[in-house]
Amino acid sequence: xxxxxxxxxxxxxxxxxxxxxxxxxxxxxxxxxxxxxxxxxxxxxxxxxxxxxxxxxxxxxxxxxxxxxxxxxxxxxxxxxxxxxxxxxxxxxxxxxxxxxxxxxxxxxxxxxxxxxxxxxxxxxxxxxxxxxxxxxxxxxxxxxxxxxxxxxxxxxxxxxxxxxxxxxxxxxxxxxxxxxxxxxxxxxxxxxxxxxxxxxxxxxxxxxxxxxxxxxxxxxxxxxxxxxxxxxxxxxxxxxxxxxxxxxxxxxxxxxxxxxxxxxxxxxxxxxxxxxxxxxxxxxxxxxxxxxxxxxxxxxxxxxxxxxxxxxxxxxxxxxxxxxxxxxxxxxxxxxxxxxxxxxxxxxxxxxxxxxxxxxxxxxxxxxxxxxxxxxxxxxxxxxxxxxxxxxxxxxxxxxxxxxx
Numbered sequence: 001x002x003x004x005x006x007x008x009x010x011x012x013x014x015x016x017x018x019x020x021x022x023x024x025x026x027x028x029x030x031x032x033x034x035x036x037x038x039x040x041x042x043x044x045x046x047x048x049x050x051x052x053x054x055x056x057x058x059x060x061x062x063x064x065x066x067x068x069x070x071x072x073x074x075x076x077x078x079x080x081x082x083x084x085x086x087x088x089x090x091x092x093x094x095x096x097x098x099x100x101x102x103x104x105x106x107x108x109x110x111x112x113x114x115x116x117x118x119x120x121x122x123x124x125x126x127x128x129x130x131x132x133x134x135x136x137x138x139x140x141x142x143x144x145x146x147x148x149x150x151x152x153x154x155x156x157x158x159x160x161x162x163x164x165x166x167x168x169x170x171x172x173x174x175x176x177x178x179x180x181x182x183x184x185x186x187x188x189x190x191x192x193x194x195x196x197x198x199x200x201x202x203x204x205x206x207x208x209x210x211x212x213x214x215x216x217x218x219x220x221x222x223x224x225x226x227x228x229x230x231x232x233x234x235x236x237x238x239x240x241x242x243x244x245x246x247x248x249x250x251x252x253x254x255x256x257x258x259x260x261x262x263x264x265x266x267x268x269x270x271x272x273x274x275x276x277x278x279x280x281x282x283x284x285x286x287x288x289x290x291x292x293x294x295x296x297x298x299x300x301x302x303x304x305x306x307x308x309x310x311x312x313x314x315x316x317x318x319x320x321x322x323x324x325x326x327x328x329x330x331x332x333x334x335x336x337x338x339x340x341x342x343x344x345x346x347x348x349x350x351x352x353x354x355x356x357x358x359x360x361x362x363x364x365x366x367x368x369x370x371x372x373x374x375x376x377x378x379x380x381x382x383x384x385x386x387x388x389x390x391x392x393x394x395x396x397x398x399x400x401x402x403x404x405x406x
Contacts, residue, residue, distance in 0.1 A: 002106045003029045003074070005355055006090050008081050008297060009113035011039025012341045013333030013348035015064040017111055020352025022071035024362030029105060030073060033080040033095050037065045039115055041341055043138035046163045055384075057341065058143060084110065084301050088328065109328045109355050110301075112316075113348065114294040116334035121156065121289030123182050125253030134288035138164045147173045149284025153262055154178040155250050156190060156288030159385055164286070166240045176282060177243035179250050179264065181289070183271040190290065191249065191271045251277055253285050291338045291387070298335065301326050306401055310394025311337030312387065319402050320373050322351040323358070330355055337394065340385040346376040 005021050007014045010032035018028045036042060038061025046055050068075065076092070079100075083091040090105040118133045125131070132140075132148060134156065140146045141164065151174045154161050161178055169175045183191040237244055249271065251263040261281045265273040292313040295305070303316040304325040316331050318324045324331055332351035333344040350372040357364040380391070388394070 016348030130259030310390030
């Protein structure tokens with residue numbers, strides 16, 4: 001199978017890029033190992049803070065899919081790309097083991113929009129049935145309309161766990177609360193109340209009352225975070241009637257054949273356990289350890305990588321137009337750093353136009369690329385959801401690293 005462009009990943013970045021290329025006359029194939037296109041869009045459901053509208057990801061994904069099909073884009077779902085070779089050659093297989101008529105795709109350019117993976121967060125009892133990642137809870141609740149449990153506890157305080165805890169509560173689950181991750185060698189940065197409160201300042205825009213939204217300004221200073229960690233209510237503070245605990249943490253998940261309870265403890269402002277532990281009966285535990293860029297195929301292709309704190313992991317080094325250090329290889333979405341779906345979509349448009357210019361598809365010039373790159377910045381600055389407070393400075397450092405390489 002031969003195409004102008006192959007795109008790995010059919011999330012918001014991949015879909016937007018495919019549409020941009022196909023509109024200009026390019027022949028595009030899009031490959032995803034999931035049974036449906038849309039990626040994490042399919043599990044997203046939240047109320048936007050500025051206008052009160054609801055972001056319904058599954059509907060957006062379906063609209064993009066129909067637009068892609070109307071443009072003649074080839075979509076291969078349930079298909080994994082297990083290796084790539086420059087040229088480009090993509091080696092594929094069905095995820096369910098069925099044989100393919102053709103196990104290789106050839107293209108002139110390649111876009112990796114592979115998204116992110118959830119970071120594991122091991123703790124005693126985490127292999128019991130009833131324990132799942134927060135992303136798994138998101139898919140069950142918002143995509144398949146299945147409650148993860150009747151009485152649920154969430155481990156890990158971040159924007160993802162907050163929004164999905166609300167979705168579970170709306171679905172009828174009793175969300176006992178959101179608790180800080182246990183302090184161990186795997187939880188650096190997410191088990192310290194002071195550090196977490198600093199990052200929480202970007203989440204207060206979602207708070208349901210003015211007092212809590214104004215509190216976000218206090219958390220923008222180190223002194224404010226220290227005071228907040230010291231005086232934060234030991235029984236938590238409720239958002240959407242869900243207690244958020246910055247002064248309590250989990251020690252273990254308990255049960256014989258499945259989750260029956262959790263062992264909790266109070267903690268000091270630096271995350272150390274204090275006082276006696278206590279039990280809370282639950283039947284499901286949702287763990288949020290954060291997200292990390294999924295970059296295996298970029299490594300196979302020979303990309304140079306950088307690690308920057310604000311990008312939440314190791315990412316392929318790329319320029320402002322989404323081209324990597326490997327000729328003809330582009331990236332977009334969370335493989336470039338963890339951000340929301342709106343930023344990923346804007347990056348997809350930019351990557352699509354950049355590929356069009358690279359392959360001389362349509363009439364793309366430098367001005368088109370600059371406008372699309374500027375649009376990414378605008379979307380980033382006005383994004384409702386920010387996963388890392390240092391994302392802006394990390395993007396600037398990334399660009400300087402690219403310029404220095406040249």
